Amino acid sequence: MEETMQVSGLSRDQVIEELMTDYGQEVLQLVYTYVHDAALAEDLTQEIFIKCYKALSSYQGKSSLKTWLWRIAINHSKDYIKSWYKKNVDVIETNVLAETLETGDLLEQVVQHSEDDALFDLVMALPVKYRELIYFYYFEEYSIQEIASILSLNKNTVKTRLRKARALLQKALGGNPFDGNTF
Incomplete structure (x- = not known):
């Protein structure tokens, strides 16, 4: 039943x-x-x-x-x-990209994709407590209050961690992230 x-x-x-x-x-x-x-x-x-x-x-x-x-x-x-x-146990990660570049300048799209990948890699390298905040705030576009509710955290803790996450990303970027000196 x-x-x-x-x-x-x-x-x-x-x-x-x-x-x-x-x-x-x-x-x-x-x-x-x-x-x-x-x-x-x-x-x-x-x-x-x-x-x-x-x-x-x-x-x-x-x-x-x-x-x-x-x-x-x-x-x-x-x-x-x-x-x-x-x-x-080590799990081998395979990342298969099957994207088709449709319109616009091919070089621009390749550069943009490279920049997006680099930023994504930086976000993924953050500790979980910062990475999850970046994900919810920027990718899912949740408010600070909504994130606090989802993660069962104080609103001020979310603000502080988000500020720290941004600072860590800014430090990792160190200006122009594609000048060859950062990565």
Whole structure:
């Protein structure tokens, strides 16, 4: 007999399906910021949605479903990072780019792509507590208050860490990051 957990008048299956449709790609991107491996991020994202499905009956409505999902995704990603597997097994990361340059100046696009990759690498090199703030603030465009809620942090802590993350990135960039001296 199917358990029918009602959230906004939807069954458990419908709620999870809606969460996967609405936030699946965002969760995948978030997980990737933690593990730096596309295939592993996909596996962990699947595990996160399974965990959400199983835990849906414990959802108390104290926050939005999206915030609840973010917390599960963040905790699951951090748990993986701390796990024995991560500490003791080397995973070979392959990064396959299949982008087609469509319009505009090819050289401009190559330079822009190179700059984007360099910035992305700098962000990914930040400690997790700074990287997750950069991700939520700049890539997901959440407010300081929303980030504080998602990460269960004080609003001032978020501001301080975000300021520190920016300072670390600025220091790493050291002016023109493509003059050959920074990397």
